[in-house]
Amino acid sequence: MAAQPPTSVDVVVVGAGTAGAIVAGRLAAAGDRSVLLVERGPGAPPDPSITALTRLPLDDPERSAPVAEIRRRPVVRGRGLGGSAAINGGYFLRPHLADFDAWPSWWTTERCAAAFTALDGGAAGGGAMSVSTFADDELGDVAAAFERYWTPRSGPPELGAWSRPGLVRVRSNRRAGRRFTAADAFLASPTPGLTVLGETTVAEIVHDGRRVHGIRIGAEHVAAGDVILAAGALGTADLLLRSEVLRALGLPRLPTHEHAERLVRFTPRRSVQAPALLQSVVHSDDGLEIRCYGDDFARFIGGHAERGVPIGVTDLREPTRGVVDEAGLDLGVPTPESRARMDRGAAQVAQMLAASEFTELVVPGSIEIDPTIGMSQHATGTLPLDGPDVDHLGGFRALRGLRVVDGSVLPGPVHSGPHATIAMVAWAIAEELTGQNKVFQ
Incomplete structure:
Protein backbone atom coordinates (compact mmCIF):
# COMPACT_ATOMS: atom_id res chain seq x y z
CA MET A 1 0.00 0.00 0.00
CA ALA A 2 1.40 3.39 -0.98
CA ALA A 3 1.52 6.20 1.58
CA GLN A 4 1.02 8.97 -0.98
CA PRO A 5 -0.96 8.96 -4.23
CA PRO A 6 0.92 9.26 -7.50
CA THR A 7 0.54 12.57 -9.32
CA SER A 8 -0.59 10.93 -12.55
CA VAL A 9 -1.88 7.52 -13.68
CA ASP A 10 -3.66 6.12 -16.69
CA VAL A 11 -6.69 4.89 -14.72
CA VAL A 12 -8.15 5.61 -11.28
CA VAL A 13 -10.58 3.04 -9.84
CA VAL A 14 -12.61 4.25 -6.85
CA GLY A 15 -13.69 1.49 -4.46
CA ALA A 16 -12.03 -1.86 -3.67
CA GLY A 17 -15.18 -3.93 -3.28
CA THR A 18 -16.16 -6.71 -5.67
CA ALA A 19 -16.41 -4.64 -8.86
CA GLY A 20 -13.45 -2.39 -8.11
CA ALA A 21 -11.12 -5.25 -7.21
CA ILE A 22 -12.01 -7.15 -10.39
CA VAL A 23 -11.64 -4.16 -12.70
CA ALA A 24 -8.47 -2.76 -11.11
CA GLY A 25 -6.81 -6.16 -10.88
CA ARG A 26 -7.60 -7.15 -14.44
CA LEU A 27 -6.64 -3.79 -15.99
CA ALA A 28 -3.33 -3.77 -14.15
CA ALA A 29 -2.64 -7.40 -15.05
CA ALA A 30 -2.97 -6.49 -18.74
CA GLY A 31 0.35 -4.70 -18.27
CA ASP A 32 -0.18 -1.70 -20.55
CA ARG A 33 -1.49 0.92 -18.12
CA SER A 34 -0.90 2.26 -14.63
CA VAL A 35 -3.84 1.85 -12.25
CA LEU A 36 -4.56 3.55 -8.92
CA LEU A 37 -7.17 1.83 -6.73
CA VAL A 38 -8.52 4.12 -4.01
CA GLU A 39 -10.44 2.72 -1.03
CA ARG A 40 -11.88 4.70 1.89
CA GLY A 41 -11.51 1.74 4.27
CA PRO A 42 -8.46 -0.31 5.25
CA GLY A 43 -6.09 -1.20 2.44
CA ALA A 44 -4.96 -4.42 4.10
CA PRO A 45 -6.85 -7.75 4.05
CA PRO A 46 -9.31 -8.16 6.95
CA ASP A 47 -8.47 -10.22 9.99
CA PRO A 48 -9.64 -13.85 9.57
CA SER A 49 -12.20 -13.34 12.34
CA ILE A 50 -13.97 -10.83 10.09
CA THR A 51 -14.46 -13.20 7.17
CA ALA A 52 -15.76 -16.30 8.97
CA LEU A 53 -19.14 -17.36 7.53
CA THR A 54 -20.42 -17.76 11.11
CA ARG A 55 -20.11 -14.01 11.64
CA LEU A 56 -21.53 -10.92 9.92
CA PRO A 57 -19.40 -8.06 11.26
CA LEU A 58 -21.95 -5.35 10.47
CA ASP A 59 -21.09 -3.83 13.83
CA ASP A 60 -17.36 -3.54 13.12
CA PRO A 61 -16.57 0.17 12.59
CA GLU A 62 -13.40 -0.59 10.67
CA ARG A 63 -15.05 -2.84 8.09
CA SER A 64 -18.61 -1.49 7.94
CA ALA A 65 -20.21 1.93 7.71
CA PRO A 66 -23.83 3.02 8.20
CA VAL A 67 -25.53 4.99 5.43
CA ALA A 68 -28.19 7.49 6.44
CA GLU A 69 -31.64 6.86 4.93
CA ILE A 70 -34.50 9.36 5.00
CA ARG A 71 -36.96 6.86 6.48
CA ARG A 72 -34.37 5.88 9.13
CA ARG A 73 -34.13 2.28 8.03
CA PRO A 74 -30.79 0.60 8.76
CA VAL A 75 -28.41 0.58 5.80
CA VAL A 76 -24.87 -0.75 6.20
CA ARG A 77 -22.16 -1.06 3.55
CA GLY A 78 -18.70 -2.61 3.73
CA ARG A 79 -15.39 -0.75 3.97
CA GLY A 80 -11.91 -1.85 2.99
CA LEU A 81 -10.60 -4.50 0.62
CA GLY A 82 -13.46 -6.73 -0.44
CA GLY A 83 -16.10 -4.13 0.41
CA SER A 84 -19.51 -5.45 1.43
CA ALA A 85 -18.52 -8.96 0.27
CA ALA A 86 -16.12 -9.18 3.22
CA ILE A 87 -18.98 -8.81 5.71
CA ASN A 88 -22.06 -10.28 4.02
CA GLY A 89 -23.55 -13.77 4.08
CA GLY A 90 -21.30 -15.21 1.38
CA TYR A 91 -24.21 -15.72 -1.05
CA PHE A 92 -22.96 -15.94 -4.68
CA LEU A 93 -25.97 -17.13 -6.64
CA ARG A 94 -26.61 -16.55 -10.32
CA PRO A 95 -30.08 -15.23 -11.17
CA HIS A 96 -32.45 -16.94 -13.59
CA LEU A 97 -31.05 -17.23 -17.11
CA ALA A 98 -34.20 -15.61 -18.51
CA ASP A 99 -33.42 -12.40 -16.58
CA PHE A 100 -30.87 -11.49 -19.24
CA ASP A 101 -33.41 -11.57 -22.07
CA ALA A 102 -34.30 -7.95 -21.21
CA TRP A 103 -30.69 -6.70 -20.94
CA PRO A 104 -29.08 -4.51 -23.64
CA SER A 105 -28.18 -6.40 -26.81
CA TRP A 106 -24.41 -6.43 -26.11
CA TRP A 107 -25.12 -8.43 -22.96
CA THR A 108 -26.06 -11.69 -24.61
CA THR A 109 -26.81 -14.72 -22.47
CA GLU A 110 -23.71 -16.38 -23.93
CA ARG A 111 -21.48 -13.46 -22.89
CA CYS A 112 -23.01 -13.32 -19.42
CA ALA A 113 -22.73 -17.09 -18.95
CA ALA A 114 -19.06 -17.06 -19.97
CA ALA A 115 -18.29 -14.28 -17.48
CA PHE A 116 -20.16 -16.09 -14.71
CA THR A 117 -18.27 -19.30 -15.42
CA ALA A 118 -14.93 -17.52 -15.20
CA LEU A 119 -15.91 -16.39 -11.71
CA ASP A 120 -17.86 -19.34 -10.28
CA GLY A 121 -16.54 -22.30 -12.27
CA GLY A 122 -19.95 -23.21 -13.69
CA ALA A 123 -21.88 -26.15 -12.29
CA ALA A 124 -18.68 -27.78 -11.00
CA GLY A 125 -17.79 -24.72 -8.93
CA GLY A 126 -14.45 -23.05 -8.37
CA GLY A 127 -13.56 -20.21 -10.71
CA ALA A 128 -11.74 -17.04 -9.74
CA MET A 129 -14.13 -16.49 -6.80
CA SER A 130 -13.76 -20.01 -5.33
CA VAL A 131 -17.49 -20.71 -5.47
CA SER A 132 -19.09 -23.91 -4.21
CA THR A 133 -22.58 -25.15 -3.47
CA PHE A 134 -23.27 -26.07 0.15
CA ALA A 135 -23.20 -29.87 0.35
CA ASP A 136 -25.86 -32.01 2.04
CA ASP A 137 -23.64 -32.72 5.04
CA GLU A 138 -22.94 -28.98 5.49
CA LEU A 139 -26.56 -27.96 5.97
CA GLY A 140 -27.52 -26.48 9.31
CA ASP A 141 -30.52 -27.72 11.26
CA VAL A 142 -33.03 -25.17 9.97
CA ALA A 143 -31.88 -25.49 6.36
CA ALA A 144 -32.18 -29.29 6.53
CA ALA A 145 -35.77 -29.04 7.80
CA PHE A 146 -36.51 -26.39 5.16
CA GLU A 147 -35.37 -28.71 2.36
CA ARG A 148 -37.26 -31.69 3.80
CA TYR A 149 -40.41 -29.58 3.64
CA TRP A 150 -39.92 -28.19 0.14
CA THR A 151 -38.48 -31.19 -1.71
CA PRO A 152 -41.84 -33.07 -1.97
CA ARG A 153 -43.56 -29.84 -3.03
CA SER A 154 -41.14 -28.38 -5.57
CA GLY A 155 -38.66 -31.15 -6.34
CA PRO A 156 -35.10 -31.68 -5.12
CA PRO A 157 -32.85 -28.65 -4.70
CA GLU A 158 -31.16 -27.12 -7.73
CA LEU A 159 -27.43 -27.76 -7.32
CA SER A 189 -0.51 -10.74 -5.27
CA PRO A 190 1.58 -7.63 -6.08
CA THR A 191 0.92 -6.47 -9.62
CA PRO A 192 3.28 -4.10 -11.46
CA GLY A 193 1.46 -0.93 -12.37
CA LEU A 194 -1.16 -1.27 -9.62
CA THR A 195 -1.12 1.05 -6.61
CA VAL A 196 -3.65 0.48 -3.81
CA LEU A 197 -4.39 3.36 -1.45
CA GLY A 198 -6.42 2.45 1.64
CA GLU A 199 -7.86 4.80 4.25
CA THR A 200 -8.23 7.35 1.47
CA THR A 201 -11.34 9.32 0.62
CA VAL A 202 -11.85 10.79 -2.82
CA ALA A 203 -12.94 14.38 -2.24
CA GLU A 204 -14.22 14.91 -5.77
CA ILE A 205 -13.99 13.94 -9.41
CA VAL A 206 -12.11 16.62 -11.34
CA HIS A 207 -13.88 17.49 -14.59
CA ASP A 208 -14.66 20.43 -16.85
CA GLY A 209 -18.24 19.44 -17.65
CA ARG A 210 -17.17 17.63 -20.81
CA ARG A 211 -14.27 15.42 -19.75
CA VAL A 212 -12.85 13.97 -16.56
CA HIS A 213 -9.27 14.92 -15.68
CA GLY A 214 -8.71 12.85 -12.52
CA ILE A 215 -9.64 12.98 -8.86
CA ARG A 216 -8.86 15.12 -5.84
CA ILE A 217 -7.62 13.51 -2.62
CA GLY A 218 -7.47 16.18 0.05
CA ALA A 219 -5.57 19.02 -1.61
CA GLU A 220 -3.83 16.67 -4.06
CA HIS A 221 -4.94 16.36 -7.68
CA VAL A 222 -4.26 12.97 -9.26
CA ALA A 223 -4.38 13.34 -13.02
CA ALA A 224 -5.89 10.42 -14.92
CA GLY A 225 -7.05 9.67 -18.41
CA ASP A 226 -9.96 7.63 -17.07
CA VAL A 227 -11.82 7.36 -13.77
CA ILE A 228 -13.84 4.25 -13.01
CA LEU A 229 -16.34 4.45 -10.16
CA ALA A 230 -16.86 1.19 -8.26
CA ALA A 231 -17.88 2.41 -4.81
CA GLY A 232 -21.24 0.62 -4.86
CA ALA A 233 -24.51 2.17 -5.97
CA LEU A 234 -24.76 4.35 -2.87
CA GLY A 235 -21.08 5.29 -2.61
CA THR A 236 -20.85 6.12 -6.29
CA ALA A 237 -24.02 8.23 -6.12
CA ASP A 238 -22.61 10.13 -3.14
CA LEU A 239 -19.37 10.91 -4.98
CA LEU A 240 -21.23 12.02 -8.11
CA LEU A 241 -23.31 14.38 -5.97
CA ARG A 242 -20.30 15.78 -4.11
CA SER A 243 -18.42 16.34 -7.38
CA GLU A 244 -21.43 18.09 -8.94
CA VAL A 245 -21.27 15.65 -11.84
CA LEU A 246 -25.02 15.16 -11.72
CA ARG A 247 -25.62 18.89 -11.70
CA ARG A 265 -39.68 -15.60 13.12
CA PHE A 266 -39.92 -18.52 15.48
CA THR A 267 -38.39 -19.45 18.83
CA PRO A 268 -36.27 -22.61 18.54
CA ARG A 269 -36.79 -25.48 20.98
CA ARG A 270 -33.01 -25.94 21.24
CA SER A 271 -29.74 -24.51 20.03
CA VAL A 272 -29.42 -25.03 16.29
CA GLN A 273 -26.35 -25.66 14.20
CA ALA A 274 -25.77 -22.95 11.59
CA PRO A 275 -22.44 -23.03 9.71
CA ALA A 276 -23.54 -20.11 7.52
CA LEU A 277 -26.31 -17.53 7.49
CA LEU A 278 -28.08 -18.66 4.32
CA GLN A 279 -27.76 -22.10 2.71
CA SER A 280 -31.09 -22.77 1.01
CA VAL A 281 -33.80 -20.68 -0.65
CA VAL A 282 -37.01 -21.16 -2.58
CA HIS A 283 -37.81 -19.07 -5.66
CA SER A 284 -41.55 -18.90 -6.15
CA ASP A 285 -43.34 -18.62 -9.46
CA ASP A 286 -44.52 -15.11 -8.54
CA GLY A 287 -41.02 -13.74 -7.96
CA LEU A 288 -40.44 -14.26 -4.24
CA GLU A 289 -37.27 -15.56 -2.67
CA ILE A 290 -37.97 -17.41 0.58
CA ARG A 291 -34.73 -17.25 2.55
CA CYS A 292 -34.00 -19.89 5.14
CA TYR A 293 -31.72 -18.11 7.59
CA GLY A 294 -29.78 -20.52 9.76
CA ASP A 295 -30.27 -18.94 13.19
CA ASP A 296 -31.19 -15.77 15.02
CA PHE A 297 -29.41 -12.76 13.50
CA ALA A 298 -27.94 -12.11 16.96
CA ARG A 299 -25.90 -15.30 16.50
CA PHE A 300 -24.10 -13.69 13.55
CA ILE A 301 -24.16 -9.95 14.33
CA GLY A 302 -22.75 -8.54 17.53
CA GLY A 303 -24.88 -6.19 19.60
CA HIS A 304 -28.22 -7.54 18.35
CA ALA A 305 -30.89 -8.70 20.76
CA GLU A 306 -32.28 -12.16 20.13
CA ARG A 307 -35.68 -12.09 18.43
CA GLY A 308 -36.03 -15.61 17.06
CA VAL A 309 -34.89 -17.49 13.99
CA PRO A 310 -36.00 -15.60 10.85
CA ILE A 311 -37.25 -16.83 7.49
CA GLY A 312 -37.19 -14.02 4.94
CA VAL A 313 -39.78 -13.38 2.23
CA THR A 314 -38.27 -11.09 -0.40
CA ASP A 315 -39.81 -9.67 -3.56
CA LEU A 316 -37.26 -10.11 -6.36
CA ARG A 317 -39.73 -9.44 -9.15
CA GLU A 318 -40.64 -5.90 -8.15
CA PRO A 319 -37.92 -4.05 -6.20
CA THR A 320 -38.82 -0.87 -4.35
CA ARG A 321 -38.09 2.32 -6.27
CA GLY A 322 -36.34 5.07 -4.38
CA VAL A 323 -34.08 8.02 -5.13
CA VAL A 324 -30.71 9.50 -4.24
CA ASP A 325 -30.46 13.27 -4.46
CA GLU A 326 -29.15 16.22 -2.50
CA ALA A 327 -31.79 15.62 0.16
CA GLY A 328 -30.36 12.16 0.84
CA LEU A 329 -31.22 8.50 0.25
CA ASP A 330 -34.77 7.18 0.14
CA LEU A 331 -35.03 3.46 -0.62
CA GLY A 332 -38.75 3.72 -1.32
CA VAL A 333 -41.55 1.42 -0.21
CA PRO A 334 -43.16 -1.66 -1.75
CA THR A 335 -46.15 -1.17 -3.99
CA PRO A 336 -49.48 -2.57 -2.75
CA GLU A 337 -49.05 -5.47 -5.18
CA SER A 338 -45.56 -6.23 -3.89
CA ARG A 339 -46.72 -6.02 -0.29
CA ALA A 340 -49.57 -8.41 -1.04
CA ARG A 341 -47.15 -10.92 -2.61
CA MET A 342 -44.90 -10.81 0.44
CA ASP A 343 -47.90 -11.15 2.76
CA ARG A 344 -49.00 -14.28 0.91
CA GLY A 345 -45.46 -15.63 1.08
CA ALA A 346 -45.24 -14.90 4.82
CA ALA A 347 -48.49 -16.78 5.43
CA GLN A 348 -47.08 -19.71 3.45
CA VAL A 349 -43.92 -19.65 5.59
CA ALA A 350 -45.98 -19.61 8.80
CA GLN A 351 -47.80 -22.68 7.49
CA MET A 352 -44.44 -24.33 6.72
CA LEU A 353 -43.12 -23.70 10.23
CA ALA A 354 -46.22 -25.37 11.68
CA ALA A 355 -45.65 -28.51 9.56
CA SER A 356 -44.25 -31.79 10.85
CA GLU A 357 -40.80 -31.16 9.35
CA PHE A 358 -40.30 -28.36 11.91
CA THR A 372 -42.59 -3.99 9.48
CA ILE A 373 -40.97 -4.59 6.12
CA GLY A 374 -37.20 -4.24 5.92
CA MET A 375 -34.64 -4.06 3.14
CA SER A 376 -31.97 -6.48 1.89
CA GLN A 377 -28.98 -4.08 1.57
CA HIS A 378 -29.18 -4.56 -2.22
CA ALA A 379 -29.39 -1.00 -3.59
CA THR A 380 -28.74 -1.08 -7.37
CA GLY A 381 -29.80 0.41 -10.67
CA THR A 382 -29.01 4.11 -10.27
CA LEU A 383 -27.33 4.33 -13.71
CA PRO A 384 -28.57 1.37 -15.78
CA LEU A 385 -26.44 0.03 -18.63
CA ASP A 386 -27.31 1.46 -22.05
CA GLY A 387 -29.75 3.87 -20.44
CA PRO A 388 -30.03 7.62 -20.93
CA ASP A 389 -26.87 8.40 -18.93
CA VAL A 390 -24.31 5.60 -19.49
CA ASP A 391 -23.55 3.31 -22.40
CA HIS A 392 -23.55 -0.49 -22.48
CA LEU A 393 -20.15 -0.56 -20.72
CA GLY A 394 -21.02 2.00 -18.04
CA GLY A 395 -19.29 4.96 -19.73
CA PHE A 396 -21.00 8.32 -19.25
CA ARG A 397 -22.39 9.56 -22.53
CA ALA A 398 -21.90 13.26 -21.77
CA LEU A 399 -18.70 13.16 -19.67
CA ARG A 400 -15.79 11.47 -21.41
CA GLY A 401 -13.35 9.49 -19.35
CA LEU A 402 -15.83 8.61 -16.57
CA ARG A 403 -17.22 5.11 -16.18
CA VAL A 404 -19.34 3.32 -13.56
CA VAL A 405 -18.80 -0.41 -12.93
CA ASP A 406 -20.70 -1.55 -9.85
CA GLY A 407 -24.27 -2.26 -8.76
CA SER A 408 -25.29 1.15 -10.09
CA VAL A 409 -25.39 -0.19 -13.64
CA LEU A 410 -27.63 -3.26 -13.29
CA PRO A 411 -30.29 -2.57 -15.92
CA GLY A 412 -33.20 -4.40 -14.30
CA PRO A 413 -34.37 -6.78 -11.58
CA VAL A 414 -32.60 -10.13 -11.24
CA HIS A 415 -33.91 -13.20 -9.44
CA SER A 416 -31.16 -13.42 -6.84
CA GLY A 417 -29.13 -11.19 -4.59
CA PRO A 418 -26.99 -8.94 -6.84
CA HIS A 419 -23.46 -9.89 -5.73
CA ALA A 420 -22.71 -12.53 -8.37
CA THR A 421 -24.29 -10.43 -11.12
CA ILE A 422 -22.25 -7.36 -10.15
CA ALA A 423 -19.10 -9.48 -10.29
CA MET A 424 -20.14 -10.81 -13.70
CA VAL A 425 -20.69 -7.29 -15.05
CA ALA A 426 -17.31 -6.14 -13.75
CA TRP A 427 -15.57 -9.15 -15.29
CA ALA A 428 -17.24 -8.67 -18.69
CA ILE A 429 -16.51 -4.94 -18.82
CA ALA A 430 -12.89 -5.48 -17.75
CA GLU A 431 -12.61 -8.14 -20.46
CA GLU A 432 -13.72 -5.61 -23.05
CA LEU A 433 -11.57 -2.77 -21.74
CA THR A 434 -8.38 -4.81 -21.69
CA GLY A 435 -8.77 -5.29 -25.43
CA GLN A 436 -8.83 -1.54 -26.08
CA ASN A 437 -6.28 1.26 -25.88
CA LYS A 438 -5.28 2.96 -22.67
CA VAL A 439 -7.90 5.67 -23.13
CA PHE A 440 -11.15 3.80 -23.30
CA GLN A 441 -13.44 6.50 -24.61
Missing part, protein backbone atom coordinates in the same frame (compact mmCIF):
# COMPACT_ATOMS: atom_id res chain seq x y z
CA GLY A 160 -26.23 -26.37 -10.64
CA ALA A 161 -24.92 -23.01 -11.74
CA TRP A 162 -28.21 -21.20 -12.43
CA SER A 163 -31.02 -20.58 -10.01
CA ARG A 164 -34.61 -21.22 -11.12
CA PRO A 165 -38.12 -21.37 -9.66
CA GLY A 166 -38.25 -23.98 -6.90
CA LEU A 167 -35.85 -25.08 -4.20
CA VAL A 168 -32.31 -23.78 -4.77
CA ARG A 169 -29.22 -24.70 -2.76
CA VAL A 170 -27.11 -21.59 -2.17
CA ARG A 171 -23.67 -21.24 -3.77
CA SER A 172 -21.06 -19.37 -1.77
CA ASN A 173 -17.74 -17.62 -2.46
CA ARG A 174 -15.72 -19.26 0.29
CA ARG A 175 -12.64 -21.15 1.36
CA ALA A 176 -12.27 -23.12 4.59
CA GLY A 177 -15.39 -21.60 6.12
CA ARG A 178 -14.47 -18.02 5.28
CA ARG A 179 -15.71 -15.55 2.70
CA PHE A 180 -13.38 -15.37 -0.31
CA THR A 181 -13.69 -11.92 -1.85
CA ALA A 182 -12.69 -10.38 -5.15
CA ALA A 183 -9.87 -8.66 -3.27
CA ASP A 184 -8.55 -12.11 -2.33
CA ALA A 185 -8.85 -13.22 -5.94
CA PHE A 186 -7.52 -10.16 -7.78
CA LEU A 187 -5.49 -8.05 -5.35
CA ALA A 188 -3.67 -10.55 -3.12
CA ALA A 248 -23.25 19.34 -14.66
CA LEU A 249 -25.17 16.68 -16.57
CA GLY A 250 -28.59 18.04 -15.62
CA LEU A 251 -29.48 15.02 -13.48
CA PRO A 252 -31.33 16.21 -10.34
CA ARG A 253 -31.57 12.72 -8.85
CA LEU A 254 -30.77 9.07 -9.39
CA PRO A 255 -33.23 6.19 -9.03
CA THR A 256 -32.51 3.24 -6.75
CA HIS A 257 -33.90 -0.28 -6.59
CA GLU A 258 -34.02 -2.37 -3.41
CA HIS A 259 -35.31 -5.81 -2.44
CA ALA A 260 -37.91 -5.46 0.30
CA GLU A 261 -38.09 -8.29 2.81
CA ARG A 262 -40.71 -9.43 5.32
CA LEU A 263 -39.50 -11.70 8.13
CA VAL A 264 -41.31 -14.59 9.81
CA THR A 359 -41.91 -29.98 14.94
CA GLU A 360 -38.58 -30.63 16.66
CA LEU A 361 -37.32 -27.11 16.00
CA VAL A 362 -40.23 -24.70 16.63
CA VAL A 363 -41.69 -23.81 20.02
CA PRO A 364 -45.50 -24.08 19.60
CA GLY A 365 -47.19 -20.69 19.44
CA SER A 366 -43.94 -18.81 18.79
CA ILE A 367 -44.39 -18.18 15.05
CA GLU A 368 -44.76 -14.44 14.34
CA ILE A 369 -44.81 -12.34 11.18
CA ASP A 370 -42.92 -9.07 11.63
CA PRO A 371 -45.25 -6.09 11.23
